[in-house]
Amino acid sequence: EAQVTQNPRYLITVTGKKLTVTCSQNMNHEYMSWYRQDPGLGLRQIYYSMNVEVTDKGDVPEGYKVSRKEKRNFPLILESPSPNQTSLYFCASSFIFRANGLTQHFGDGTRLSIL
């Protein structure tokens, strides 16, 4: 089954304790992206990757890191989490077709609470 898998689905942690949210896709997609969703603000892109070893900032990259060492994986790293990073996070992936653009498949989401 084609899917984007995020782990963990839920996490409660404390300020300053490094954490990683994993994202894996089994569709051989070149493009992967991370979003955070907050009430009234919609989806905001954190980072995206066009392919292995190619990453770039979205609209809200501060406080986050990413890496793309393998095509299928795109982990999101919070090295020193703060309460303002409490949010619902989504990972998404897509083929890159220049004629048709990006048609993203989203994971089920990770709800992070940072105390």
Added chain:
Amino acid sequence: QQPVQSPQAVILREGEDAVINCSSSKALYSVHWYRQKHGEAPVFLMILLKGGEQKGHDKISASFNEKKQQSSLYLTASQLSYSGTYFCGTRNAGGTSYGKLTFGQGTILTVHP
């Protein structure tokens, strides 16, 4: 800067029509529409590339006016399953940030029997 969606919320009865608008202050390369049901992940609906095309499947269609940097999503003869939050996402024309996608704040659509 996020595109602006209007209206923020709309309530319909089954069978009624609705239009959701998405407007950007920047020149656009493409507009992407997604629907998200409560507690679920967003699901891709359609993408429109610059060229003023109109697309649709089933009773949901969309248009893109690149000169005005605006897109509209049309829901015809709405069904209960259309309920959810609709997001438009935009990619700007020009530049090198090919993968950068900016979403609007969302429009909540509720369809009642």
